[in-house]
Amino acid sequence: MSRPRGVKATVSTNYDAKKVKEQFDKLLLDFTNRVTTQLQSSIKRTLSKKGKGKKYSGLRYRSAAAGDPPTVQTGTLRRSWVTQAARTRPVKRPNSVSLSLGSNVIYARPLDKWGSSYLGMSKGHPYIAPAIGAPRFRAGIKREIKRFGKKAKQAVRGTTKARKVIR
Numbered sequence: 001m002s003r004p005r006g007v008k009a010t011v012s013t014n015y016d017a018k019k020v021k022e023q024f025d026k027l028l029l030d031f032t033n034r035v036t037t038q039l040q041s042s043i044k045r046t047l048s049k050k051g052k053g054k055k056y057s058g059l060r061y062r063s064a065a066a067g068d069p070p071t072v073q074t075g076t077l078r079r080s081w082v083t084q085a086a087r088t089r090p091v092k093r094p095n096s097v098s099l100s101l102g103s104n105v106i107y108a109r110p111l112d113k114w115g116s117s118y119l120g121m122s123k124g125h126p127y128i129a130p131a132i133g134a135p136r137f138r139a140g141i142k143r144e145i146k147r148f149g150k151k152a153k154q155a156v157r158g159t160t161k162a163r164k165v166i167r
Contacts (some may be wrong), residue, residue, distance in 0.1 A: 023155035031148045035141060036099045037082040042137040043101075046127045047078040067128035070111055080105040 032155055051071030053063040063073040080103040103109075113124050133135060 032099050038140045040083045042131040046131040066123040070125040
């Protein structure tokens with residue numbers, strides 16, 4: 001058998017692994033910050049809804065019906081939600097990012113889960129789960145994942161040195 005004739009080509013790539021890892025770490029931290037901030041905004045939007053419950057004398061706004069997010073009276077709960085993303089390097093997960101999102105108001109969690117007997121509520125007023133399930137938040141997450149993918153591809157392409165040899 002004769003050898004086929006034609007063009008023989010060799011393509012090799014050389015990645016700068018350190019540079020790719022640095023850029024990926026920056027992208028991961030940026031992605032985490034963006035998602036956390038979007039969730040914080042979603043929670044604040046949920047906490048900004050008007051109440052559908054009873055109008056009590058002494059309260060500025062109508063109260064929230066049982067099962068609905070709490071109605072803003074002073075704005076303290078809504079203002080108390082803060083985000084923080086911090087770079088961590090635990091032994092088992094060297095490429096991880098931890099994030100925290102929380103409220104510094106002591107009644108935030110009980111109000112979300114169980115209501116509060118000292119506030120006269122028998123049912124909880126969930127606002128975290130509705131914020132996570134909000135279509136606007138979900139669309140934002142999808143948008144951020146696409147953005148992350150594009151930026152990661154660009155980071156790899158920017159550090160690749162391709163060489164073509166045609167014989």
